[in-house]
Amino acid sequence: MPYKTIKTINVRHLQILDESGHAADPAEASAFSDDQLKAFFKALLQLRIYNDLALSLQREGRIGTYPSYYGQEAAQAGSALAMEKADWLFPTFRETGVYLLMGLPATNLFRYWLGDERGMKIPEGINVMPMSVPVGSHIPHATGAAMAMKYKKRKEAAVAYFGDGASSRGDFHEALNMAGVYKAPAVFICMNNQWAISLPRSAQCAGDTIAQRAFSYGFEGLQVDGNDMLAVYKATKDALDKAKSGGGPTLIECITYRLGNHTTADDAKRYRSEAELAKWMGREPLKRFRAYMKDRGIWNEDYEKEVSAGIRADIDKAIKEAEATAPPELKEIILNTNAEQTARQVRELEENGWLK
Amino acid sequence: MAEVDSKKAVTSPRLKVTMVKALNMALDEQLAADEDVLLMGEDVGLDGGVFRVSDGLLAKYGKERIIDTPLAELGILGAAFGMSVYGLKPIVEIQFMAFIYEAIEQVFSHITRTRSRSRGRFTCNMVIRTPYGLGIKGPELHSDSTEAIFCHMPGLKVVVPSSPYNAKGLLAAAVADPDPVLFVEPARLYRGLKAHVPEEPYTVPLSKAEIIQEGSELTVIAWGSMLHKALEATEGYGAEVIDLLTLKPFDEDTILNSVKKTGRVVIVHEATGFCGLGAEISAFIGEHSILHLKAPVLRCTGPDAVVPMALLEKYYMPSVERIARTYKKVMEF
Numbered sequence: 001m002p003y004k005t006i007k008t009i010n011v012r013h014l015q016i017l018d019e020s021g022h023a024a025d026p027a028e029a030s031a032f033s034d035d036q037l038k039a040f041f042k043a044l045l046q047l048r049i050y051n052d053l054a055l056s057l058q059r060e061g062r063i064g065t066y067p068s069y070y071g072q073e074a075a076q077a078g079s080a081l082a083m084e085k086a087d088w089l090f091p092t093f094r095e096t097g098v099y100l101l102m103g104l105p106a107t108n109l110f111r112y113w114l115g116d117e118r119g120m121k122i123p124e125g126i127n128v129m130p131m132s133v134p135v136g137s138h139i140p141h142a143t144g145a146a147m148a149m150k151y152k153k154r155k156e157a158a159v160a161y162f163g164d165g166a167s168s169r170g171d172f173h174e175a176l177n178m179a180g181v182y183k184a185p186a187v188f189i190c191m192n193n194q195w196a197i198s199l200p201r202s203a204q205c206a207g208d209t210i211a212q213r214a215f216s217y218g219f220e221g222l223q224v225d226g227n228d229m230l231a232v233y234k235a236t237k238d239a240l241d242k243a244k245s246g247g248g249p250t251l252i253e254c255i256t257y258r259l260g261n262h263t264t265a266d267d268a269k270r271y272r273s274e275a276e277l278a279k280w281m282g283r284e285p286l287k288r289f290r291a292y293m294k295d296r297g298i299w300n301e302d303y304e305k306e307v308s309a310g311i312r313a314d315i316d317k318a319i320k321e322a323e324a325t326a327p328p329e330l331k332e333i334i335l336n337t338n339a340e341q342t343a344r345q346v347r348e349l350e351e352n353g354w355l356k
Numbered sequence: 357m358a359e360v361d362s363k364k365a366v367t368s369p370r371l372k373v374t375m376v377k378a379l380n381m382a383l384d385e386q387l388a389a390d391e392d393v394l395l396m397g398e399d400v401g402l403d404g405g406v407f408r409v410s411d412g413l414l415a416k417y418g419k420e421r422i423i424d425t426p427l428a429e430l431g432i433l434g435a436a437f438g439m440s441v442y443g444l445k446p447i448v449e450i451q452f453m454a455f456i457y458e459a460i461e462q463v464f465s466h467i468t469r470t471r472s473r474s475r476g477r478f479t480c481n482m483v484i485r486t487p488y489g490l491g492i493k494g495p496e497l498h499s500d501s502t503e504a505i506f507c508h509m510p511g512l513k514v515v516v517p518s519s520p521y522n523a524k525g526l527l528a529a530a531v532a533d534p535d536p537v538l539f540v541e542p543a544r545l546y547r548g549l550k551a552h553v554p555e556e557p558y559t560v561p562l563s564k565a566e567i568i569q570e571g572s573e574l575t576v577i578a579w580g581s582m583l584h585k586a587l588e589a590t591e592g593y594g595a596e597v598i599d600l601l602t603l604k605p606f607d608e609d610t611i612l613n614s615v616k617k618t619g620r621v622v623i624v625h626e627a628t629g630f631c632g633l634g635a636e637i638s639a640f641i642g643e644h645s646i647l648h649l650k651a652p653v654l655r656c657t658g659p660d661a662v663v664p665m666a667l668l669e670k671y672y673m674p675s676v677e678r679i680a681r682t683y684k685k686v687m688e689f
Contacts, residue, residue, distance in 0.1 A: 140434025174431030
């Protein structure tokens with residue numbers, strides 16, 4: 001036998017709650033306290049309600065094109081709640097839920113979806129980057145920030161989110177490669193929601209998992225049941241702890257599903273079957289988590305109604321605030337292009353009366 | 357090649373050095389002055405850069421600050437962006453100007469836009485250094501001169517030194533600038549001329565052109581390696597020669613004052629003429645000074661063809677003779 005095996009890799013998978021929401025791993029599940037579970041449940045509800053309201057605002061023509069994250073709430077909330085305030089977030093346009101949980105006011109997000117860039121004027125003290133629209137191009141930014149954290153000897157990590165589609169781009173590979181080389185404290189979270197607009201995961205890459213790609217760059221990639229909030233939380237927390245203690249980067253592939261359209265401008269019926277949708281509807285994260293709360297004896301209808309009402313009131317207030325904000329003025333983008341205005345910009349502002 | 361030394365009074369000790377050495381001195385000063393300044397790129401550490409601009413810096417500052425990167429321009433510029441929004445001041449070397457094309461999305465979609473996108477919360481204090489231009493007998497795509505593409509993108513400054521003195525001072529000013537600067541170094545001049553530069557730190561301000569020869573008959577506008585040919589070709593004319601130094605945003609006042617005086621303008625650049633920076637300068641002069649003009653503004657540029665390899669270099673690059681013919685045309689109009 002002339003060829004010898006010189007390297008094998010093992011891709012781990014984590015699930016704590018099974019598809020119906022009962023503890024698949026009772027020891028791991030019971031490690032979460034009732035208070036923690038309630039906080040998780042509240043986060044899931046907050047994300048679901050925000051997304052529902054954003055979709056109805058879009059239908060009413062009150063906001064522009066909106067990318068729904070329906071079905072991905074556990075993956076977003078589980079990872080977001082594992083982060084600390086000092087960590088840096090490098091998200092895509094679908095991570096609205098992560099933004100909310102990292103403390104970006106809902107008003108900012110509604111402003112952004114209204115078409116107002118000021119929504120991405122991130123308040124000081126919140127380390128989240130504005131939405132990156134070109135798919136995958138922000139992944140190297142997390143690598144760089146993580147390299148800077150390491151250089152500054154700070155116990156922080158940079159977290160990048162991206163989809164299964166982005167994992168086909170060169171950016172993903174250059175970013176992961178550099179993170180591996182410099183052992184940067186970065187966590188790369190792939191939201192594998194099975195579809196990149198109309199391209200299914202199977203057509204995106206011939207490899208079995210996206211997670212396995214991390215091994216080419218010298219660090220671990222693992223798969224997590226992305227609709228299991230406890231699993232996502234634990235995997236993210238473990239990866240963050242590893243990063244902050246000098247263990248280098250991790251790639252986490254969250255197996256989830258985009259239950260909605262790519263954006264409100266898309267019609268997923270054109271490319272995927274009702275049967276597939278129904279199958280994933282059965283694994284929907286909120287329902288699963290509710291079932292586990294019931295198992296733990298900490299859920300009833302009134303409790304959910306009460307929590308939902310509080311969330312709903314907060315979001316309604318944010319929508320009102322966003323809609324009442326005066327529209328931006330053209331001068332703002334000119335004044336924010338550089339620290340100091342060029343002679344041409346000054347002339348353009350004056351000649352067109354834009355300074356008023 | 358004519359030596360262009362600064363006319364500015366300098367009292368400190370001066371060294372006669374190449375542009376490579378002057379840039380090395382500037383990098384050394386910036387690294388010494390601020391621990392948030394890092395240098396990163398392909399072969400910048402152990403090898404000291406393929407042109408040796410960072411020679412000796414790895415030994416002095418260590419691999420945490422002089423970062424030899426994997427061969428990945430997109431990854432390098434993307435990571436540098438992440439560093440700069442976090443608060444560091446990376447200086448990135450892209451080995452040759454055409455190698456930045458892989459990473460242009462980072463420049464156009466993130467580096468130049470983050471201040472605007474975040475309304476000032478995140479900024480990008482970054483310098484991208486890269487050699488440009490013909491005259492080094494390089495392989496294909498080692499001699500491009502595509503500065504105009506970058507001038508088109510709001511939010512980016514584009515700077516081209518022409519002498520060891522201004523290379524050192526402009527690089528210091530570029531690092532101090534809170535916004536991203538593309539610092540385009542004329543490869544042909546790296547070792548092609550020596551001049552006196554002060555040992556001590558100094559800056560040459562961005563967005564200020566320098567009049568390197570005064571005159572009242574003809575205004576010549578050039579930068580980088582073409583400056584020297586443009587200057588040589590002025591023999592016989594009372595030409596005022598402007599070294600633009602910062603291409604974006606360029607020094608409007610120096611140009612208009614000179615045009616008022618001479619009424620005749622030639623712009624010389626190595627890059628292809630169509631949508632080249634000369635077109636923008638010419639339009640600017642037309643918009644602001646048409647009644648002072650005695651002749652059309654003419655450009656002497658590279659042809660509408662891809663940048664060639666060694667054997668065609670001298671034909672592509674505007675020669676002293678070709679530049680002189682353009683001057684004559686404007687003078688005789």
